[in-house]
Amino acid sequence: MERKRTVLGTIIGIFVIVLGIAILFQNNAFVQDVNEPKIILKGDVVMPSKVSRPGCEKTDSCYTPSKIVIKQGNSVTWVNEDSAFHSVTSGYYADPNGLFDSGYLDPEASFTFVFENIGTYDYFCTLHPWMKGQVIVELL
Numbered sequence: 001m002e003r004k005r006t007v008l009g010t011i012i013g014i015f016v017i018v019l020g021i022a023i024l025f026q027n028n029a030f031v032q033d034v035n036e037p038k039i040i041l042k043g044d045v046v047m048p049s050k051v052s053r054p055g056c057e058k059t060d061s062c063y064t065p066s067k068i069v070i071k072q073g074n075s076v077t078w079v080n081e082d083s084a085f086h087s088v089t090s091g092y093y094a095d096p097n098g099l100f101d102s103g104y105l106d107p108e109a110s111f112t113f114v115f116e117n118i119g120t121y122d123y124f125c126t127l128h129p130w131m132k133g134q135v136i137v138e139l140l
């Protein structure tokens with residue numbers, strides 16, 4: 001009798017745990033965006049959707065994050081998550097300095113640049129004057 005009760009208790013316990021895990025999964029506690037068709041791409045900085053229209057500069061999110069700090073010798077990878085073309089071009093709009101230029105990046109395309117020297121690097125998009133970002137390279 002005592003043994004039966006213990007077995008029953010164990011079964012109920014396991015059932016409750018499984019149910020709990022199932023509920024957590026349903027609430028996306030562990031899994032994010034599983035059902036969303038949106039493509040998640042890897043990158044240090046992304047160009048989010050709709051930045052081809054002005055507005056993102058108000059929240060400083062045309063490149064997200066708009067300011068990134070890295071150590072000397074490391075790289076930054078930008079990913080275009082928008083449906084429009086964008087570029088990652090060093091310098092200021094209409095005044096590129098020639099250090100790096102991704103050219104037109106297709107949707108889902110990425111661009112990587114290695115920063116060998118410390119300093120503050122401004123960059124912009126040649127197609128959208130409001131898109132600005134900055135890479136800060138610190139001493140290793």
Ligand SMILES: [Cu+2]
Binds near residue numbers: 125126131
């Ligand atoms: Cu752009």
